[in-house]
Amino acid sequence: MTVAQDLLDILVCPKCKGQLEHRTEPKEELVCNACRLIFSVDDDIPIMLIDGATPF
Numbered sequence: 096m097t098v099a100q101d102l103l104d105i106l107v108c109p110k111c112k113g114q115l116e117h118r119t120e121p122k123e124e125l126v127c128n129a130c131r132l133i134f135s136v137d138d139d140i141p142i143m144l145i146d147g148a149t150p151f
Contacts, residue, residue: 096139097123108132109143126151 103117108127115134116126123136125143132148134141 098125098136098139098141102141106141106143110145 097119098117103115106115106125107113108115108130110130110132111127113127113129116128118124118126125134125136125141126132127134131151132145133151134143134148136142
């Protein structure tokens with residue numbers, strides 16, 4: 096399963112309020128290219144904590 100599309104439609108980056116890219120491979124994650132942060136998805140729940148994001 097993946098994050099529901101209606102949820103993806105309203106989610107934004109918690110830092111800059113910009114759009115997120117939804118990636119499903121190799122693992123599901125949400126990416127903010129503006130802030131260069133990766134937010135993980137655990138059991139179909141996006142973890143949208145800035146301190147928990149992984150920079151790239």
